[in-house]
Amino acid sequence: xxxxxxxxxxxxxxxxxxxxxxKAIAELDSKVKLLDCDVEEPNANLLLECSRISETDFSVKxxxxxxxxxxxxxxxxxxxxxNCIAVVKERAVIFPDLCHSCGGCSLVCPEKCISEIESKTxxxxxxxxxxxxxxxxxxxxxxAMSPPLIREIKKNTESEIVIIDCPPGTSCPMVTxxxxxxxxxxxxxxxxFGLHDMTLAVDTLRKMKxxxxxxxxxxxxxxxxxxxxxxxxxxxxxxxxxxxxxxxRAYSKGIPLYDALPEIKQDFISASKTIMKRAGEKI
Amino acid sequence: xKIAISVNSSDLEDKMxxxxxxxxKFMVYDTESKTNELIDNTQNLNAAQGxxxxxxxxxxxxxxxxxxxxxxxxxxYKLLSESGVKIYHxxxxxxxxxxxxxxxxxxxxxxxxxxxxxxx
Numbered sequence: 001x002x003x004x005x006x007x008x009x010x011x012x013x014x015x016x017x018x019x020x021x022x023k024a025i026a027e028l029d030s031k032v033k034l035l036d037c038d039v040e041e042p043n044a045n046l047l048l049e050c051s052r053i054s055e056t057d058f059s060v061k062x063x064x065x066x067x068x069x070x071x072x073x074x075x076x077x078x079x080x081x082x083n084c085i086a087v088v089k090e091r092a093v094i095f096p097d098l099c100h101s102c103g104g105c106s107l108v109c110p111e112k113c114i115s116e117i118e119s120k121t122x123x124x125x126x127x128x129x130x131x132x133x134x135x136x137x138x139x140x141x142x143x144a145m146s147p148p149l150i151r152e153i154k155k156n157t158e159s160e161i162v163i164i165d166c167p168p169g170t171s172c173p174m175v176t177x178x179x180x181x182x183x184x185x186x187x188x189x190x191x192x193f194g195l196h197d198m199t200l201a202v203d204t205l206r207k208m209k210x211x212x213x214x215x216x217x218x219x220x221x222x223x224x225x226x227x228x229x230x231x232x233x234x235x236x237x238x239x240x241x242x243x244x245x246x247x248x249r250a251y252s253k254g255i256p257l258y259d260a261l262p263e264i265k266q267d268f269i270s271a272s273k274t275i276m277k278r279a280g281e282k283i
Numbered sequence: 284x285k286i287a288i289s290v291n292s293s294d295l296e297d298k299m300x301x302x303x304x305x306x307x308k309f310m311v312y313d314t315e316s317k318t319n320e321l322i323d324n325t326q327n328l329n330a331a332q333g334x335x336x337x338x339x340x341x342x343x344x345x346x347x348x349x350x351x352x353x354x355x356x357x358x359x360y361k362l363l364s365e366s367g368v369k370i371y372h373x374x375x376x377x378x379x380x381x382x383x384x385x386x387x388x389x390x391x392x393x394x395x396x397x398x399x400x401x402x403x
Contacts, residue, residue, distance in 0.1 A: 083333020
């Protein structure tokens with residue numbers, strides 16, 4: 001069972017909710033795999049007391065051109081959907097930063113002068129924390145293509161319950177992270193920005209025909225527009241987390257919500273039961 | 284010499300298009316014959332990425348020795364400069380005045396890209 005935790009807006013509490021849900025599910029005696037797919041700024045490891053098991057480099061394939069045999073025919077540039085290749089003055093020029101690693105250019109080159117080489121773009125680190133197993137991806141500084149790394153992390157599904165901490169937004173990284181999840185939790189806050197960006201995420205998930213519900217973080221800090229929207233759109237509000245200075249203080253010390261507030265444990269345990277039930281239902 | 288200017292139309296009184304990668308058209312102006320022709324660049328308008336590279340390819344293959352535009356990103360700059368095309372950045376003015384600035388030597392050659400690349 002795969003549960004993805006996403007949000008339109010950044011900073012709404014995806015990681016706090018992901019880690020707390022993982023802890024609640026572990027308390028229910030299940031092994032949990034937590035996949036930190038927020039590869040541009042992964043931080044679930046900061047909120048879990050965990051030990052590092054392994055660290056491996058992650059690479060993608062990019063084209064390498066042997067200019068001595070390039071005739072400038074332009075077949076490589078024509079097949080590239082991502083505009084990575086220009087042909088000027090009868091030779092190809094490749095911009096690998098934009099490459100999506102499809103391999104098309106090397107397949108169509110009649111002179112066989114484009115080969116594929118490995119290019120490191122990130123690191124995958126595995127951690128263990130009791131019944132929780134954390135897999136974290138981190139994209140190298142200056143790299144722009146996160147979906148291949150996210151897809152690699154998502155291969156780690158050999159657990160009964162998998163929780164995916166997704167990147168914020170609604171573009172390719174978020175879509176890659178939520179795809180194939182049985183249920184998506186959208187974490188939002190009751191502010192105009194929170195609502196606006198959540199509606200974009202709702203539109204995205206509906207287009208993807210995903211099953212989802214909402215968690216409202218710092219629920220008493222703004223207004224009731226998020227709740228009214230959810231009611232109007234028939235979206236289930238799974239959980240509301242009240243604003244708390246104690247939670248903020250704990251977070252600054254790397255203590256997750258689940259351990260910060262005594263009364264919240266039970267809320268997360270019942271929320272996780274609802275979520276697992278919803279994830280088992282088909283839309 | 285032939286120069287390319289990013290433009291919205293063939294009208295010399297019209298303001299230039301400040302964008303290089305996503306310019307609708309390029310006006311190729313011949314400083315000797317004082318004639319111009321338009322080349323289409325609309326293939327890039329909806330490109331998700333790499334528009335600057337494709338625009339650079341377009342003007343290089345049109346045989347220009349220099350381009351005048353509002354801004355260039357790092358990839359367009361690299362491809363143009365490595366292909367020996369000079370890059371000039373201008374304020375937003377009408378095309379006629381920009382040509383005059385160029386021929387009078389008022390425009391300074393750019394020594395780097397002046398905007399960041401865009402990612403999806």
